[in-house]
Amino acid sequence: MKMKNFPLLLVLFAFIFTSCSKDDEALEENNSTTNPEETTQESELEIEEFIYAGMNEIYLYKANVPVLADTYFDTEEDKLDYLAGFSSPESLFKNLKLSSDRFSFMTDDYEALEESFNGVSSSxxxxxxxxxxxxxxxxxxxxxxxxxxxxxxxxxxxxxxxxxxxxxxxxxxxxxxxxxxxxxxxxxxxxxxxxxxxxxxxxxxxxxxxTYTANPVHLVKTFDVDGTKVGYLMYNSFIGNFDDELNMAFGELKSEGVEELVLDLRYNGGGDVDSAVDLASMITGQFEGEVFMQEIWNETYQTYFEENAPERLLNLFDSKIRTGESINSLKLSKVYVLSTASTASASELIINGLEPYINVIQIGETTTGKFQASVTLYDSEDFLKDSDINKNHTYALQPLVLKSANANGKTDYFNGLDPDVELVENINNLGVLGDLNEPFLQAAVNHIKGISQIGADAAQQKRPESNLKIIGDGEMFEPTYQRMYLNRVPEIFRRK
Incomplete structure (x- = not known):
């Protein structure tokens, strides 16, 4: 199933009320009491109430959007009048988030969204x-x-x-x-x-x-470089359904006796936070129970967690993936990460989260600068997809709800994470992925061998002059592009 993406298309839902009396049924059949325009407005207002409730509840930047303040409206009628003034649910959502927020989004088809989070695609x-x-x-x-x-x-x-x-x-x-x-x-x-x-x-x-489901573990290889076992792993998305495959890949690297690891995240726009914690634990293994990532929520949630469940704000290095299987850890003290401007969110979390513990050598371009995570909100009392979900529409929200910080408190890297070795992809010479002569992998191997990038590879340091300018990638039109997300909303709610 292809999911409609940005800009989201408006879908109108008819919400038709029926009466038990034969007289009312007859009136309905004759269309004498039902105004289609009024029915559409009622349907949209229902969706807009859900959108406002979700953003008012949990949006990370709630304090920066005055209309989301709990005391903004004097009465419920005032709020409904405000919501009714928007031409569409999409228009309302746009007005409830910061103009600088590139990552919060909504969809009119949450089933397609769920499929995309599971790696199912046809695009x-x-x-x-x-x-x-x-x-x-x-x-x-x-x-x-x-x-x-x-x-x-x-x-x-x-x-x-x-x-x-x-x-x-x-x-x-x-x-x-x-x-x-x-x-x-x-x-x-x-x-x-x-x-x-x-x-x-x-x-x-x-x-x-x-329709296909892409395994994000794209390539796994081991090389003997001057007597040193070097592992190469290309990982293209953090998808929880493939944590087993990721763990198996590390099992393979471990069995090969890998001493150095090159982690290729050039085209990885992020995904599941839990998968990021597991990946960091696979690379290391010697820091179980220590803080990999700290969470920072809006004031209401942050205060609640600090007072009632402070452990909820911490994501710790672990020893098992979500299936309960033991993690294959390499216990490395150094990792090479390949990055481009498409490297985002959970990929950046790996770099930032590991830096307080091991030597992270980033090779490539500055990353996107996405340190916030989102969560899916459904139109139900607890915003979960459960028995009381509103069956009249299939809208869902994906707002930013927290920002991540590493164990040292580093966050807010709006301008991305800068590489230690600057390198850009040259479309004249992309090379073959997983080949030792591919420029990015070659740069990592040269660093392992102690060979400076300055010299033979200096031409790769700057993007070559040409009339061709790289501006992005095909995934940029997808709603899940460069997203980091939680599996479900936390269990505190104030929805009225």
Whole structure:
């Protein structure tokens, strides 16, 4: 199932009340007492009441949005009048969050949202691609970063570095990319980058959408580098359903006697906080019970936790994954993390959370700067998806509810986390993932060998001059893009 993403499309829900009397039924059948416009307004108001309640309850930045103050409205009628003044639920939500908040969102299809959190997708047919802009034009190009196995893109023979500028014969722009991909199938042209210029061929590939579940553990390898066992793990999303696979990957690395680890998070936009705690515990293992991450909530929740459950604010290094299986820990005192501007949220949490304990050598670009986590709110009394959920609509909220800090209190890295070794992906030379000659992995191995990046690899230090500018990636249109989230809301509620 494809999920509608930003901007979210308005879905109108008809909420029709029926009467037990035959007279009222007859009136309904004749449409003499039901005004469709009024029914729609009632339906939207119901959704808007839920949106306001959720944001008023738990939004991280509640104190910075005056209308969310508990004392803002004198009466319930005043609040309903305020809500009724918005043209749509989406319009209300936009007004209830900070304009600088890029990460809180809502959806009109929570089932599709749940699927995306579980790694189920049909978008892009299995090709993860970066986006670039051709200088002096509004035209974009896509370049494949990696291809997910057993998907239409893999079956079509597409590989890392493939470039395309058209979808269904239309030039790609920021304005049409999302709509061009929102079809049951699409056709791309095939090209490559040579010397900073896109070279196209006559070849095209048609890709049909198919629902697939991507294993975020994309590559696991071990190399012998001058007698040192070096492990390489490419991990592309923090998905709880795949914690077993992640733990198995570390079991493989452990059995190989890995002494150094290169963790590739270049295209990892984040995900489940619990999976991040587990990954940090797999890399280490010698800090069980110590603080990996501290949580900072809005004033109401923070005060409650501090007074009633202070342990709830701490995420500790652990020894078991959520299934109860023991963690395969490498007990390393150093880790190499590969990053780009697409590295976000839970990926940044790994870097920030480990820094007080071990040497984290970050290679690549400055990360996104996303240190907050969100949670899914449903329209029920406790905001959980339970028996009393409102069946009249499928809206859900995903607001920011906490910010993370490491054991030393470091947080608020709005401008991202800067690398120790600066490196950018050169679309003229992306290399093969998991190959020792791939520039990012090569840089990590050179550091392990004590070889300076200055010199032979100096050309990689700066993005090469060309008329092609990298501006983002294809995942940026997805609602779950660069998200860090909790599994469920905490068990304190004030909803009236």
């Amino acid at each position: 892009t047919a299995g090709m993860n691609f970066g986006l670039g802009q051709i200088s002096g034009t509004n035209n974009l190009f896509g370049f494949l970063q990696y291809v997910i196995p057993n998907t239409p893109a893999a079956d079509a023979g597409l590989t890392r570095g493939t470039v395309f500028t058209e979808i269904n014969g239309q030039k790609i722009t920021l304005n049409n990319l999302e709509s061009l991909l929102d079809t049951d199938s699409f056709t791309i042209n095939i090209g490559k980058v040579e010397g900073g210029t896109i070279v196209l061929t006559d070849e095209t590939v048609t890709l049909n959408y198919a």
